[in-house]
Amino acid sequence: MKRAPAAKTRRLDDLGGLKAALRSAREEAAAQAAAERAREAESRRERELFTRTVGTVVPLRKVAPTVVPRPRPPAVAQQRRRDEEAVLAESISDEFDVETLLDTDDALSFRRPGIGVEVLRKLRRGVWALQGEIDLHGKRRDEAREALAAFLRDAAGNGVRCVRIVHGKGHGSPGREPVLKAKVKTWLVQRKEVLAFVHARAADGGHGALIVLLQPSRAGGAAAGKD
Known part of the structure; x- marks a missing residue:
């Protein structure tokens, strides 16, 4: 207690x-x-x-990031490239022996099978008007071959029928041998556009040039080769 x-x-x-x-x-x-x-x-x-x-503060607007343009690669000339490839694909040979495949007369004229003799006569008389020409005189062999291939392709593509090819008489060649003259004949018979050719008249270059008839680009003109 x-x-x-x-x-x-x-x-x-x-x-x-x-x-x-x-x-x-x-x-x-x-x-x-x-x-x-x-x-x-x-x-x-x-x-x-x-x-x-x-003072009063206003929030900044959001700005899209600046896109810096990148330099574009240089343009490629597609048509020119295709043309150059076509020239290579249709290249003509120096080794082709025309005598083994096609007949030539004493005047070195030429006509494909199916092309009448009258065609050669008309070419010699100048019945067909000249629509273009190329002067290979003075060119080196390779340069002349490439220039001729491009000329024929463009002429046929543009519907040209009759052209003159100046190759010279060979007086300036070593040994005065007409090397380019013989090569041009060999090159021409390898081109499908070429139907016939003859030596030019004296007024058009004589034996230093050829008058060439080309395959028409339109079907309507095909009958001309059978005259």
């Missing part, structure tokens, strides 16, 4: 300690709240000061 006051005293002490802890927690929370209010007030003052100093 004498120990009851001591127990009561301990309970009062515990209660006092709890109250003190609660008071301390309230004071700490109040201090944190006051500090937070102070920070917000300081931030608000800084924003107001910035606005008064700088």
